[in-house]
Amino acid sequence: MGYKRKSWKHLFFVFSLSFLIALLAGFGSELLMRKTSIWVAWILLFVVIGIHVVFDIIGIAATAATEKPHHAKAANRIMGAKQAVYLVRNADLVANFANDIVGDVSGTLSGAMAASIIIDLMRYYPSMESQEILWNTLMLAFVASITVTTKALGKSFAIYEADAIIGKVGVIIASLERVTGRSFTQPKKGGKRSGDSRKN
Template sequence: MSKNNNRKSTAKSRRKWILTILIWSVLISSGISLLSDSLLSKVNMLVAFIILAFIIIVGIIFDIIGIAVTAADETPFHAMASKKINGAKIAIKLVRNADKVSTFCNDVVGDISGIVSGSVGFFIAQKLIHEFTKLNSTSVNVAIGAIVASITICGKSIGKTYALENNNIIVSKVSKLLYLIVKDR
């Protein structure tokens, strides 16, 4: 009987988590898309590239965090918590919920950043084609798409290696930053 109740509780918890991720995905993706679309329509090419770089960097940073939390060891954070170091309890929660943190960081924020950066890249390509009418539109679209994809892939590849080598340090820094926001709640 206890196993059956435990399974129902676990299934309910999973459904709640999926619903939470769905809501966050919709909110974040629509917010980023709306912000980038409204900003891009009013800016010059340099600012459009800066916005694109920012979106790619956010995706890479969240990918690093997701990997680091998944690879981190909980033990040092217990020692930090016993010494009352700010953010240690948050670090323990992050590591204990590595699957959820990784889903949010890598899949929600990371994938949304990838999709939005592709859209921004397309917008930049269209702006270039409009300003320089002699450019071949297919070539420009392919070139911008390839550049965005390669920067994202290389950045995430470098970030993964960094995250695996420095996982506890990254989790510690993220947890201290979160501590400033949530105060170990």
């Protein structure tokens, strides 16, 4: 019963966070796409694809990394090491956020942005309207192939450099915690760790 309650709570959190991120990202990108030139729109599209790939790398690295090297750094009080240990221990949550929430939202967003670019191109080149379906299909295929190819390259990098990647992410999180004065990785007192320890 407790497991079901926890699962539903987690699912509701994932749904709410996904909806919020998609809403903000979609609204913001729509405003930018309407206010900027076609060249800036292309840049924004590649930025979104880049975000998708980067978070995919982080999610994979979290599942492939091990705790041992980060424990050693934490013992020497190296910045970001404690945060890295937290990421490895909670690899399932990190992967869910990075690969599923951010990844899927950015993937959907890049598709919408690609369609918006085609619409803008048709305004500049009215002759394209007669082949709208073809241009839309080619554009979506181009975006999908770029995303899949870069993610494939990123996966190999994430697996072989997992500990180094998580160490860098730990430093970034530690810096954010210092600036905001709020801990994002401190486990709750009395709580249980959500992930298994991977020391090897």
